[in-house]
Amino acid sequence: MNVFATDPRPHVLVLGAGFAGLEFCRAMRGCHDVRITLVDRQNHHLFQPLLYQVASAGLAAPEIAHPVRSIFSDDDNITVLMDEVRSIDLEQKRVKLRDHELDYDYLVIGLGVKTGYFGNDQWAKHTIGLKSLDDATEMRRRVLLAFERAEMCDDPEEKARLMTIAIVGGGPTGVELAGAFAELARHVLRSDFRAIDTNNARIILIEALPRLVPMYDEDLSDYTKKKLESMGVTVIVDSPVQDVGEGTIELPERTVVAETIVWAAGVQAIPLARTLGVETDKAGRLIVEKDLSLPEHPEVFAVGDIAHCIDQAGVRVPGLSPAAMQMGRHAAEVIQDDLKRKRKRRDGSLEYDVRPQFRYFDKGSMATIGRSAAVASSMGMKFRGFPAWLLWLFVHLLFLVGFRNKLAVLLQWFYAYVRYRRGARIITGQGPKES
C-alpha cells in the first residue's frame, strides 16, 4: 500500500509506536509539509509503566493499551501501518517490512528494547519477561494457575514450590511486581482457597547489587526493602544470578526453587540494531550524536530506549518513558528546524546550519511498592510512603493515553483500594505447552 505514492512531500518514516515514536508523531501533528508513516507490529500503544498491573491481575489488558490509529485519526499527514520491521538499509534509505518496502527521507527509530539475559539467552525459556501485553497475560495465567495447582496438590514440598514466585531484578519493575504479587497472595486471594493458605506463598526478590532500586538514594532503597519485607517479600541482595534452570535459580550462596521465575533484570536492544553498520553499545543500543541522529546519517534518528545518548550536559539519558518522550519531541524539533532551514536556504537567508542538541530534563522517577506506598525522587526531592504513592497515581493517570483508559483505571484502583480486590483475576489463553 502506498496511499501517498504521488505525494511530493518529504517522507518521515517512524519505526515503533512506543513513548518515543508516539511523542515524535504528536509533535509533528501540525507539520503538513511532510508526510509521516508510523509503523508498529502491534495495533496499540502500550503504557509500559502499568504492565506489571496486568501481570498481577489488577488491570485488564485493554485498559493500558490504546489503538494507535485512533490517536492520529484526525491527522491527515500521519499514516499508521501495522507491520514488522525486517531490515533497514541506511545507504539506500529504505526499510524492509514484513509486507512492504518503504523509502524515507527521514527515519526515526524508536523500536525499544527487549528482555536481556546478559548473554545467557538460554535462561529465557525458564523465565518469563515483561515487555508486551501477551507477556503480562501469560504471567497472570501462570501465577494464578500455580495457585490452582497448589490447591489440588497433596505433597507439601511441591505445594510450597508451586506457591513460590521468584523475581530476578530489584529495579522498579521487580519491586513493583514483588509488591503486587505479595498483595495478591496475602490479601486478594486470601479467603478463596480451602486447602492452601495463600499467606504461605513466597515472593522472592533477587538483586545482584547490594541494594534495591540502586538509582535512588540509599535511604529510599532501605525503605523499599523494609516495606517489601513487611509485606512478606523475601529480599535477597548482593546475589548475582549464576545460572537458571527449569524452576531453579543458582545464586552464589544458595539455590532458589520456584514454580514461576520472572526476569526483570535487564534489557537489550533488538537484534536489528546491530545490523545497521553503525556503532552500538554493549547492550546493542545505537550510539547517537547530540542531536539524536546517527553518526554520518543526519537523516536518521534513534529515540527512546534503543538509543545510547549522552546529552548536551554530558548526562547518560536513562531508559525511562519521560526520557523517551523528550527524545521524540527533540527529533521532531530537529526535523522541523531542518525543513525551515531548507526553505530559508532557498531564499538565501540561511546563516547557520547547526542543529539543536538534546538536553535531558530529569523529572525524576518513581516506583510503587504496594497499596499506598511508593518511592519517588524528583529534582532533588525525595518522597516515600503515601505521598509518593499519591504522586505515582497522579502521574500515571496523567500520562495514560485516552480519556476512557484514565477513567477505567481510576475505577479499578479505587475498587482495589477500597475493597482489596483485583478485577482481572481470570485465566485466559492456552499458553505455551504445559510443562
Next chain:
Amino acid sequence: MNVFATDPRPHVLVLGAGFAGLEFCRAMRGCHDVRITLVDRQNHHLFQPLLYQVASAGLAAPEIAHPVRSIFSDDDNITVLMDEVRSIDLEQKRVKLRDHELDYDYLVIGLGVKTGYFGNDQWAKHTIGLKSLDDATEMRRRVLLAFERAEMCDDPEEKARLMTIAIVGGGPTGVELAGAFAELARHVLRSDFRAIDTNNARIILIEALPRLVPMYDEDLSDYTKKKLESMGVTVIVDSPVQDVGEGTIELPERTVVAETIVWAAGVQAIPLARTLGVETDKAGRLIVEKDLSLPEHPEVFAVGDIAHCIDQAGVRVPGLSPAAMQMGRHAAEVIQDDLKRKRKRRDGSLEYDVRPQFRYFDKGSMATIGRSAAVASSMGMKFRGFPAWLLWLFVHLLFLVGFRNKLAVLLQWFYAYVRYRRGARIITGQGPKES
C-alpha cells in the same frame, strides 16, 4: 486433594460454573448439612450474553468474567476446583477429572453446550464460534487484523474480501454480532484508516429459516431485519448453508466469499453427554425427568443447556440463561427437600416421597441490534427500539456478576454511547497459524 476426606456429610458434586451450576451453588449456600464441590475447567464464571461485546471490541475480557472462587469465598461448605471432567461413572457414582477422581452422593451436571455444525464438524476449521473468552478475543483479533490487511492491500477484490464478515445464524447471537460489527466498521473505525473506507465493509448475516430471530413474533423479526439493513448489514434469509470452505459459504442460490466466517447457527451438547448410557436428544442433550434428575438416577441432575427438559406444563425449556438459573435453583430445592425427608424418615414422620417438578417461568428474551435499538418479548408484551434497548441494558447490568464488573461495563457503555468509541480495540495473542 480432598480437604473433606473425613467429612461425613453427603457430597454434592457440581460440574460446570455456568449460569445453572453457579445458581445451584448459590441456592445451596446456607445448606451446611452437605459439602459441595464445584468443578470448572476455567477459573471464572463467564457472562455469556455479553460475549459478543468482547468479540466486537466493546468490552475487555475481565469485565464479563468473575473468578468463581471469589463468589464463594465466604461459603465454607463450597469448594471450588479448577479441573476438567474426563468421564462420569453413574453406577460407581464417581467422576474422573484430569487430575482427580471424586465420588459423589449427588451429582449436578451443568456442562453446557458447544458450537454445533449439524453433523458437519469439518466446517469448524473454516469458521469461528463464540463460546469462550478465548473465542471472543480470537474473533476480535481476526476482525481487526483483517481491516489492517485490507489497508495494506493493493488488489481491490482482495481488499473487499478482507473487509467482509459473514455470520451464519440469525438468532440473537448472530443479530447482536452483525449489529456490533456494522457499528464497528461504520462508526468506530471510520476515520482510522487512510487507504480503505470502512463504510465499504460488508457484514452479511445468513439465516436458514425465512426470518431472523424466529423465536419472536413476526413483526419483531421484520423490525430486526429492517434495522440491521439500515445499519448496512446484508441479510440473507431462507438460505440453509450447503457447505463451508476456506473463506467461502455455499448457499442454495449463491456463494458468499468472506475473510471472516462466524458460526452462530447451532449448538450441541459436549460429547461426554452421550457416554453416560442414558437417553439423549439428537443434539446430544440429556433427557431429564420433571424433577430434572436423570431417569433411574434420582441422585443425578442435569441443569442448563445440557438438559433436554419438558417442564411440568409440557413446555420445552429453552437454552437461555434465565432458564439455566431456574433449573439450578430447582435442583437445589429438590436436594434440600430430599435431605429434609431423610431426616423426617428417621423420626418416622415422613408421609410422601414425591419430588417437586420443574416449572419454567418464561420471563421472555431479548436481543440488542445496535446502539439504542433492541427487540424484547416478555410475558405477552413486545418491545422494540429504544425502550427495548434500555430494558436490555438494565437486565444485563443487573445479572452481571460482581459490583466492579457492573461499574466497569456501565462506564464502557456510557463511553461507547456518548463518543461512539470502543475501549477494547486491541489485537493480542498470536492466534492459530496465519493463513
